[in-house]
Amino acid sequence: MSLSEEKRTHVQYRLVSRTLEIITKMDSSPLTVKRSLDRRFLGNCRDFSVFLCSVLREQGIPARARCGFGTYFRPGGFEDHWVCEYWNGERWVIVDAQIHGFQRKTLRIHFDFLDMPRGLYEQEPRLRVPPEMIVSG
16 A cells, blocks of 8 residues: 555644544544545654543543553564553553554464563663664554
């Protein structure tokens, strides 16, 4: 699938309000309706995490978007990545809002990405990881 110049700019829209404008401009269906690929917002991990954080906060659930490094994309690697954490009343739960069935199968992810185990996502790997191991996405 080739991307239009307009789609390429989606990743630069950082506000959820702007993202929602673009999504509804492309397709006015409710957000719960699956869209064809040509009618989807082209976002990155930050967009998915910030969007989920926004939805959770709107529901009164404490949530925060976190920027750090995922250790589950390639063996021995630390990929720059964003996740969302929310407070479930007892602890902060880490959610990777970007992972879906295709990525889960392709990357062979076998953990619950809606309640990620600690240690798969690092916020300060510079304390332990040589610079050549960190890949910018």
